[in-house]
Amino acid sequence: MSASFFPVATLATSLAAAAIIFLLPEGAVRARTGLNLGAAVLKIGLVAWMVRGLSQGQAYAVEFPVLEGLAFVLRADALGIMFAGLSSLLWLFTTIYAIGYLEDSPNRRRFFGFFSLCVASTLGISLAGNLFTFLIFYELLTLSTYPLVAHRGTPKALAAATLYLRFTLTAGLVLMIGMVALHTLAGDIRFGQREILAEFGPEQRGVLIAIFWVLIAGFGVKAALVPLHGWLPRAMVAPAPVSALLHAVAVVKAGAFGIVRLVYDVYGAEFSQALGLLTGLAVIASVTILYASLRALAQVELKPRLAFSTVSQVSYVVLGVGLFGPLGTIAALSHLLHQGLMKITLFFCAGNYAEELGIHRIDELDGAGRRMPLTSLAFSVGALGMIGVPPLVGFLSKWYLGTGAVQAGMPWVIAVLVVSSLLNAAYFLPILYRLWFCPGPDHGVGTWPEERHLGRFETSSWLLLPMLATALFSVMAGLLAGMPFSPLEWATRVANLEYLP
Amino acid sequence: MMSAANLLLWLALVAPLLLGLLAWWRPPRHMRGVALAGGVLPLATLWLLPRAGEGALHGSLSLAGLSLHWRLDALSALLLLLTQLVLLASAAYAVGHRRAALPPEATHARFWPLLGGLVLALGLIWVAADLLLLYAGLELMGLCAVGMMLLPGKAEAIRAGLRYLLYALVGSLAWLLGVTLLLGAWGTLELAGLAAVVEPDVTTRIAMALLTGGLLLKAAIFPLHGWLVPVHSSAWTPVSAMHGALVVKASFFILITLWRLLLPEAETAAGALGLLGGSAVLWGGLKAWRADSLKQVVAWSTVGQLGYLMLLFPLLAGTAASVATLAWQATWLQLAGHALAKAAMFMAAGNLMLSTGASRLSGLAGTSRRLPLSLMTFGIAAVTLMGLPPSAGFTAKWLLMQASLQSGQWLWVVVLVLGTLLTAAYVFRVLRCSFVEEAPRHDFQTLPRGMDLVPLLLALAAVGLGLVAEWPLSLLRQGGVP
Numbered sequence: 001m002s003a004s005f006f007p008v009a010t011l012a013t014s015l016a017a018a019a020i021i022f023l024l025p026e027g028a029v030r031a032r033t034g035l036n037l038g039a040a041v042l043k044i045g046l047v048a049w050m051v052r053g054l055s056q057g058q059a060y061a062v063e064f065p066v067l068e069g070l071a072f073v074l075r076a077d078a079l080g081i082m083f084a085g086l087s088s089l090l091w092l093f094t095t096i097y098a099i100g101y102l103e104d105s106p107n108r109r110r111f112f113g114f115f116s117l118c119v120a121s122t123l124g125i126s127l128a129g130n131l132f133t134f135l136i137f138y139e140l141l142t143l144s145t146y147p148l149v150a151h152r153g154t155p156k157a158l159a160a161a162t163l164y165l166r167f168t169l170t171a172g173l174v175l176m177i178g179m180v181a182l183h184t185l186a187g188d189i190r191f192g193q194r195e196i197l198a199e200f201g202p203e204q205r206g207v208l209i210a211i212f213w214v215l216i217a218g219f220g221v222k223a224a225l226v227p228l229h230g231w232l233p234r235a236m237v238a239p240a241p242v243s244a245l246l247h248a249v250a251v252v253k254a255g256a257f258g259i260v261r262l263v264y265d266v267y268g269a270e271f272s273q274a275l276g277l278l279t280g281l282a283v284i285a286s287v288t289i290l291y292a293s294l295r296a297l298a299q300v301e302l303k304p305r306l307a308f309s310t311v312s313q314v315s316y317v318v319l320g321v322g323l324f325g326p327l328g329t330i331a332a333l334s335h336l337l338h339q340g341l342m343k344i345t346l347f348f349c350a351g352n353y354a355e356e357l358g359i360h361r362i363d364e365l366d367g368a369g370r371r372m373p374l375t376s377l378a379f380s381v382g383a384l385g386m387i388g389v390p391p392l393v394g395f396l397s398k399w400y401l402g403t404g405a406v407q408a409g410m411p412w413v414i415a416v417l418v419v420s421s422l423l424n425a426a427y428f429l430p431i432l433y434r435l436w437f438c439p440g441p442d443h444g445v446g447t448w449p450e451e452r453h454l455g456r457f458e459t460s461s462w463l464l465l466p467m468l469a470t471a472l473f474s475v476m477a478g479l480l481a482g483m484p485f486s487p488l489e490w491a492t493r494v495a496n497l498e499y500l501p
Numbered sequence: 502m503m504s505a506a507n508l509l510l511w512l513a514l515v516a517p518l519l520l521g522l523l524a525w526w527r528p529p530r531h532m533r534g535v536a537l538a539g540g541v542l543p544l545a546t547l548w549l550l551p552r553a554g555e556g557a558l559h560g561s562l563s564l565a566g567l568s569l570h571w572r573l574d575a576l577s578a579l580l581l582l583l584t585q586l587v588l589l590a591s592a593a594y595a596v597g598h599r600r601a602a603l604p605p606e607a608t609h610a611r612f613w614p615l616l617g618g619l620v621l622a623l624g625l626i627w628v629a630a631d632l633l634l635l636y637a638g639l640e641l642m643g644l645c646a647v648g649m650m651l652l653p654g655k656a657e658a659i660r661a662g663l664r665y666l667l668y669a670l671v672g673s674l675a676w677l678l679g680v681t682l683l684l685g686a687w688g689t690l691e692l693a694g695l696a697a698v699v700e701p702d703v704t705t706r707i708a709m710a711l712l713t714g715g716l717l718l719k720a721a722i723f724p725l726h727g728w729l730v731p732v733h734s735s736a737w738t739p740v741s742a743m744h745g746a747l748v749v750k751a752s753f754f755i756l757i758t759l760w761r762l763l764l765p766e767a768e769t770a771a772g773a774l775g776l777l778g779g780s781a782v783l784w785g786g787l788k789a790w791r792a793d794s795l796k797q798v799v800a801w802s803t804v805g806q807l808g809y810l811m812l813l814f815p816l817l818a819g820t821a822a823s824v825a826t827l828a829w830q831a832t833w834l835q836l837a838g839h840a841l842a843k844a845a846m847f848m849a850a851g852n853l854m855l856s857t858g859a860s861r862l863s864g865l866a867g868t869s870r871r872l873p874l875s876l877m878t879f880g881i882a883a884v885t886l887m888g889l890p891p892s893a894g895f896t897a898k899w900l901l902m903q904a905s906l907q908s909g910q911w912l913w914v915v916v917l918v919l920g921t922l923l924t925a926a927y928v929f930r931v932l933r934c935s936f937v938e939e940a941p942r943h944d945f946q947t948l949p950r951g952m953d954l955v956p957l958l959l960a961l962a963a964v965g966l967g968l969v970a971e972w973p974l975s976l977l978r979q980g981g982v983p
Contacts, residue, residue: 022877026870065971067830067896068978072968106938107870132899136890143889146929153938162933169925172889173918180902 004062006053007074007127010046010084013039014120021113032112033099039116040092043123047088050076051485061129070188072136073129077192078494079264079333082487083126083257086337089473090249090344091119093466097348098241100462101355111151115245117144122250125257130190131179131266134258138175138222141254142168148242149235160234167221167231175218175258181211182266191261194268205275208267212277215262216284223255223318224311226288233307240351243303247310248344256317256336263321264329264498273324279410282322286416288315293423301361302350305427306343312420313339313386320401323413326495328404331397333491338393341474342385348467349379356459358450362431367440371448372458376435378471383428385474388421393478396488506552507560510573513545513581514624517588521617528610532593532951539592542585546578553578554979559630569637570630570691575980576833577627579973580754583837584623586962587746587844590955592616594848595739597952601855604653604737612652612737619645619743626751631691632680635755639676643669643719646748649740650732658735661728668718668728672752675715682708696762709764713756713774720752722811723781726804730788733800738851741796745803745847746840753810753836760814771818778811779916786923790930794860795850798927799843802886805920806839809901812913816904824908830974831900834966837973838893841963842885848956849878856945862930866937871945874953876935881960883928885967888921893966 017039024032050060054076061075076084098115102108121144124137142165150161182189185207189196200208221228235246246252263272263281272278289312296308316339320332352375353359353368369376385392398417405413439445454460481488520538529535552558559572573581595616599609618641625638647669650662680690686704689695699705714725721729729749733741764770785805792798809832816828852875853868854860868876888894898917905913966973 022873066968067900067970067974070899072891110869110873136895139890139895143884147936150933150936153936158933158936161936162929165925165929170922173921176899177902177914177918180899181906184903184906 003058003060006046006050006060007062007076010043010050010088011074011120011123011127013043013046014116014123018113018116018120021109021116024109026107026109029108032109036095036099036112036116037092040088040095040119043088043119044092047081047084051081051085054078054081055485063129066132070132070183071130073133073190074124074127075129075191076127077129078490078497079260080126080128080191082333082490082494083253083336084123086340086487087119087122087126087249087253090244090340090470091122093344093348093470094241094244094249096462097244097351097466098239100460101239101241101351103460103462107151110147114144114147115241118148118245118250120144122254125254128191130188131182132188134261135172135175135179138254138258139172141250142172145242145246145251148245149238151239151242152237154237157237160231160237163234164231167228171218171221171228174214178211178214178218181207181214185211189266191265194265194271197267198271209275209277212262212267212272212275213280216259216281219255219258219262220284221255222251223259223314224252224288225284225315225318226291226311229288229292229311232311233304236303236307240347240354243307243351244344244347247307247347248340252310252314253336253340256314259318260321260332260336269324269329269498278322278324278408280322282319282410282413285315285319285322286413288312289319289416289420290423293420293427297423297427299427300363302353302365302431303347303360305362306346306350309346309386309424309427310343312424313343316397316401319413319416320397320404323401323404323408323410325404325407326492326499327400327407329495329498330488330491331400331404333494334393334400334488335397337487337491338385338397338474338477341470341477342382342394345378345382345467345470345474346386348463348470349375349382352459352463352467355463356452356454357448358452359448362434364449365431365434365440366438367435367443367445369435370440370442374458374464374468378467379435380432381471381475383432385478387424387428391478393474393481393487396478396481506549506558509545510549510558510628513542513549513585514621514628516542517620517624518614518617521614521620524613524617525610528599528606528613529596532596532949532955535592535596536589539585539589543582543589546582546585549573550575550578550582550976554976567633569634570693571625571628571634572630573628575976579833579837579976580627581624583840584620584627584747587743587840587959588616588620590844590848590959591739591743594742594952594955595737597949597955598737598739598851601946601948601952602737608652608654612649612740615645615648615652616743619649619748623747623751626755630693632683632695633690636676636680639719639752639755640673642748642751643673646744649744650736652740653735653737655735657731661731661735665728665732668725672715672718675711675718679708679711679715682711692758692762699763701764701767705763709759709770712759716752716756716759717777720749720756720807721804722753722807723777723784723804726781726785729804730797730800733803733847734794734796738847738855741800741851742844742847745800746844749803749807750810750836750840753807757813757832761817765817766819768815768819771814775812775815775913778808778814779912781805781808781811782916782920783808783923786920786927789927790923792927793862795854795862795865795931796847796860798862798931799846799850802846802924802927803843805923806835806843806886808916809835809839809897809920812901812905812916815910816901816908816913820904820908824904826978827900827904827907830977831897831904833977834893834900834970834974835897838885838897838963838966841959841966842882842892842894845878845956845959845963846882846886848952848959849875849882852948852952852956853879856948858944858946862934865931865934867935869932869935874957876932878953878956878960880928880932881964882956883924883932885960885963887924887928888917891967892964893970894963896967896970
């Protein structure tokens, strides 16, 4: 019973929360807040229970046929539960943040309803047991994020939402074609049944390679691989919690996770390497990393700079996938989590600067460290982590990428890493310099663009606490990387499953 | 000698007409009553379903020396069930609609017998096993549909309704000519008998061309769709729902039945029909995208969505058995999903227009805040039309794509992709209008709650059908696939 209960219950928590939120009247703020937080906490509990059970060797799966020879499969495996854990943890913080951020703004029912649908889809993606189920939730994610991006209803927001849809719906179709083609060729492949494709003869390899790239093109849009990244910087007009969602928790992660699933659980790392697919991935990822870092450098506003930084950082995951060998895999999987922790902190900080002080441009940040020390501290932690300063988590990712590159026999990747770290430093360090060392309005130079006093502390506690929590988590994930259940440790466990028979 | 099952079937077929006459005499005031009275019908069909799969239900009626053959197989039982569900929803909605839109009482009462007649006609078409019974069903359906379209009594409704009548009569003429030719050449009207003796000679081809032309006209398949959109623009919402969901599809059902039996190997003609379908998908999608009133968007979308059904022809003719099986399931799933979703969408659109008092898209500004439920219903119904997961539209598209790839007919994959993108374009154009915040304040009319609930249930059914598709499809496979 418990085998099928937990995946279904985890998914149902968010779905039910979404349904009830839609039914509650707009004015029922307290009920909605309670429901949101309750569902988020309950979900963390359920996921934590499955993590515990999995490490004790239990299995959680449920499935039923949808078509002849095609099933809807929910299954918690080590890789899936890792992503589920990340999204449900960050979900709680994003929800708290969103409650504070949207205080007294209109259409909160719609916002939180779709917000919950969005987390339901993310969980579905992480627990999906085959490509068909994955696609169901992947598309649901597209649909449920559209109203969030369009939330403000301004022409700019609507245009960004339309662009987002054009990219993601087209990508969804491309993905569907690839999946149907693979299904026609090989039937219903459950994640982890790597032997099915590996047994195909050489005459079908061409088709398999073609299908692989079609699927990568489909995933690449959400994962924001250059040149398919155009929607992400434009979607910056959405409210800050939505940005956190797009960049750290759900959307780009779903794309990257799809690539991880495709390579490790459908084609299998060894077969992908044999088909020569991994080198291609590493090249695409490297181009994305460098190009997006350069673009980030050119931005004068904070959120677009963070957006291009996301484009570049998510490709570290893809780069790790492209490096054949356990170390590359560990880098890819752990960075999936690490990037989420760091990036969500940075977006919370950006939102706080905008809400409290009205700051949108980087040159307005002068001296903000004195006015908002905790926010600035958190921002510094996130930024230094992104650059890869030890002992923060970003360092771990880069270390494993570097050693993984050596293991895979692709030493040129190290040069990419060095250049990209330099670029990371070039676009983050000036911000830190402005925050801490430039005199600003609190030193009597100039004024803040639009200062508000939202709370007792430097800003509202609803905005402050989740940000501090995620910053703390990203420090701890680095310091305690050797402990059981740390992202790195769990990533190592998954990598061992992939490479050891 | 009629068995209990046969008796029940005919009761279920005739009951809508009797209920309709009853309602004419004494119009129902509450949705609950309608739901209770009509709710028995789907139950009866559910009971008949397993028996239909065994092929036990068939027979003939003797009327004035003519014998009319009928049979209930799994497909016709499933279609009957679908018809009854949509009937139930439309009837319940109509009660609320009368209260909210306030048409003259006497006029509205005439809606009920016409609705009953329409459903009887649909039922006859699903179970008919000879051309004469099909003809009777087709004519009854056409006349009832025209009658319902004329009900609003406005000049534009009458103009559109009479044009519809004209088209329907032309279609019937072509049909009659075709039937006469077949009867003259092969001496029987019974489908099974005809299939046994017919040969693909010139007479059969001419007859089929005539029959096909007539049916394409009645099914509003591109390029013979001209009558459909004006008719919907002025019709009452429950009428549009019923019509868009089922009436046009009955003609498609007859079309595919005839081709399967009489000319199963005609690949060129099937390819041409598929091309018509592809063009319908594109043209309907484009027109829906450019339309500027909500009802026109929904009506053009019907033109486009019907095109997907036509892809069955090229995927059945001369293809491998596995491809045919996939396409066969895909088409009926698509038909059912579209029927539920389109009925829901017409109702949701009707609600939006009734509440805002505006029919243009720009009138929707602010509705996402004021009428979230109707808008949400519209959106959920649109998920099926776009073929996004987990809806029936998605599962059907998956099967169609699989069939196309397996048979190497790549063109249909392109059609599916473009159709999906066009559908998304027109759907989100509507939703986008509703997100605009700086809206002039309308006085929104409050509607009876059931009017929101009925389409929501239909839309959710269309989405859920995608996940439980294996149930009807397994019945369909047992019932035999071409």
